[in-house]
Amino acid sequence: MKVKYISAILCTVSLLGFEAFANRAVEVEEFYQTKVNEVLETRFPQTPFSVFVSVDTGRPATSRRDMRAEEKTTQLPYWYENEGETDPWERMDVPLGTLIKQVRSVSVNVKVDASLSDGELDELKDNLVKHLKLDPVVDRIEITRMNWSDQERFRDFKWVGGALAFSLLLLIGMTWLMSRLAINKLISGLSKPISDIGSSTQKFADKALNMATDMGNASRVNERKLSTVEKPNIDLPTDINLVEIRDAALELLDRNRHLFESPDADFIDFLERKGGADPIAMGSILAELKQDTLKSLFRFGKGSWWYKAIAQPAPLTALSLSLLGEIDRLRVRRHFSKSQNMENQMFREFALILHRVDEEKIEGFLRGEPLEKVGPVLSLLPRDQCLSLAKMIYPGQWAIFLSSETPKDWVLDADFLKEIEEKSLAVAPLRDNEEIQSFFEDLDLMSFLDSASPRDERDFYQVLPLDSRIVRERFPFYSVVDANDRQIKVISGLFSPHEWAVALSSCDTSDRRQVLEKLPERLKFQIIELFKMRNYEKWDEVEVRLVRRGITQAFLQESERLQTETDAIIKSDSPDEDGFNVDEAA
Structure with missing residues (x-):
């Protein structure tokens, strides 16, 4: 216990x-x-x-x-x-x-x-x-x-900065390596052509002599081309800029807007003459008008320049300002010479319809009618057209139209005007919006053909009808590809190697080789090197269109020159009416 x-x-x-x-x-x-x-x-x-x-x-x-x-x-x-x-x-x-x-x-x-x-x-x-x-x-x-987050961000920044620095160094190293490889490849690629050129010096010298002769002919073509360009006689201050030109042009256009909105035969005749001479300048003025006004003017127009003016409007320039100045003077003249008949909308539209008809057909409409009945009708037309028709219809009485006073017995017959109007519309109907739409469709097709391959261009021209606007107004580029050696050599010096490379970039291999064989050896070598540098890639389509149009235009002018010389030689060798040769007789 x-x-x-x-x-x-x-x-x-x-x-x-x-x-x-x-x-x-x-x-x-x-x-x-x-x-x-x-x-x-x-x-x-x-x-x-x-x-x-x-x-x-x-x-x-x-x-x-x-x-x-x-x-x-x-x-x-x-x-x-x-x-x-x-x-x-x-x-x-x-x-x-x-x-x-x-x-x-x-x-x-x-x-x-x-x-x-x-x-x-x-x-x-x-x-x-x-x-x-x-x-x-x-x-x-x-x-x-x-400050824990700041330290974490700084640590992340160091990692990102290090990665970027490493990437930059790697990129510099790769660039240096690729440049060295490219230089070595270029040197090895140039060694053989240079040796070939050295071995064919004599052959190249002979061809260069022929090319110099052809270049002399080409220079004459350029001189003739430059001499045919008319310089407008415009008295403008030397320090005026485009902004001031546009402001002045818009002021004149606003002052004369009534002429465009209510045109008569004289004004349409002025537009036809000036627009046919320079559609680009006239197109810059038409582009500033309202849509309804432009449609009304196009409806009563008759020249083909309207399509180019509407489709390719340019900014207002000194040429536009000069045309508007002439229109302003036409407005002042119209105030002092305006007749009562032209104040009537029906009479004014009748004059516009009749103005679109050829004079020979108008003569057929009016021949046999009395002067008292036809005189008021002709007075509605522009003065030069009125006098021309009067001399054709009334050879012994046309001088009466020179008088500034209208005879009192001349009265417009409404039924007769309606009859002539129906005949005029049957011969020359007014334009509608479908025509301009068709023009824009043809314009799009032309733009496509300007950058298409010559093979595709040939296919299109084979199926297009002969009366097509494209066939009538556009010269194909495949004609340059199929031209002979002499024609190609003449126009070869007009364009740089870069321009030739741009034009040939849209061609197939066979067409490109066909043109290169006709060019001088030095130009051919430069073009081939340009293609190798771009790895035979196509240039921009807009640049291709512009260069091909220039080459086609130069080729067309050279063809016309050769045709003119050929016709002159044939004419000089042909016998006269008595069967003797003129040169032999001399």
């Missing part, structure tokens, strides 16, 4: 000693730290943070040295019945809630990222006080900002 009693005493003492070494303050700190983590993870889920919590229990702090000193102190196994109760902070059976109530103060230290604003930090502090049920007077919450 005595041994059992001693054993029980020893177990009790050891249990009390174990509880004495237990410290429940750490559990309270972990509880508060868990709550703070929950608040931060809920409010700022993607933001880094750190939390440190310490609690003040009111007990004296015990260091490790004190604990080691207590371990060295000998504790005798005696039991004192009057000993007081154990401290609850050292007991394991006390609930955590009871211990939290006995905490004097709580200190929370939170470190967050510097990207959070002051408002967010104040909100976080209030949430921690409410969620942890802290006392703002006793407890302390400290929030510190840390």
Whole structure:
């Protein structure tokens, strides 16, 4: 019994000693730290943070040295019945809630990222006080900002900068390597042609002599081409610019807008003459008109220049200003020579319809009618056309139209006007919008043919009808490809190697080789090298169209020159009416 009693005493003492070494303050700190983590993870889920919590229990702090000193102190196994109760902070059976109530103060230290604003930090502090049920007077919450995100961004920037620098160095190295390879390939490619050129120097010299002779002929073609260009006689200040020209042109156009909106036969005749001579300049004026006005003028027009003027309008230039100046003078003249008949809309439209008919057919309409009946009708036409028809219909009485006064017995017959109008419309009907639409369709097809291969161009010209506008007005480029050596050599010096390469880039291999064989050796070599540099790729379609049109125009002029010379030679060799040759007789 005595041994059992001693054993029980020893177990009790050891249990009390174990509880004495237990410290429940750490559990309270972990509880508060868990709550703070929950608040931060809920409010700022993607933001880094750190939390440190310490609690003040009111007990004296015990260091490790004190604990080691207590371990060295000998504790005798005696039991004192009057000993007081154990401290609850050292007991394991006390609930955590009871211990939290006995905490004097709580200190929370939170470190967050510097990207959070002051408002967010104040909100976080209030949430921690409410969620942890802290006392703002006793407890302390400290929030510190840390530059963690800036350090991460700087680390990412270093990686990206390093990758870019490495890529740049790699690109420079690859460029240098490719340039060296290209130079070596170019040197090896030029070695053989240069040696071939050196071996064929004599042959090239002979061909160069022939080319010099042909170039002399080509220079004469250019001189004749430049001499045929008429320079407009425009007296304008030398310092005037395009803006001032446009302002002056628009002012004149606005002043004479009534002429365009209510045209008569004289005005349409003026447009036909000036537009036929320079459709681009007239088109720049027509482009500034309203759509209804332009349709009305086109309806009464008769020349083919209208299509080019409407389809290819240019900006207002000095030529446009000169034409508007003439229109302004025509308006002033119209004020002083305006007749009462031209004030009538019906008479004015009749004159426009009759003006579109050829004079021979008008003569057929009016021949045999009395002068008193035909005279008022002819007076509605422009003066030059009126006098021309009067001399044809009334050879002995046409002088009466020279008088400025109209005979009193001349009265317009409405029924006779209607009869002549019906005959005129049957012979020369007015234009409609379908004609201009058809023109634009032909214009699109011409634009396609200007950059198409000669093989496709031949196929189109074989199926197009002979009366087609494209066949009548456009000279095909495949005629240049099929030309003889002499014609090609004459026009070869008019264009640079780059222009020839651009024109031949749209040709098939066989057509391109056919043209190259007819060109001089040096020009041929330069064109081939240009193709090799571009790896036989096509040039821009707009540039191809412009260059091919220029080459086609030069070839057409050279063909006309050769035809003229041939006709002159045939004429000089042909015998005269008596059967003798003129040169032989001389």
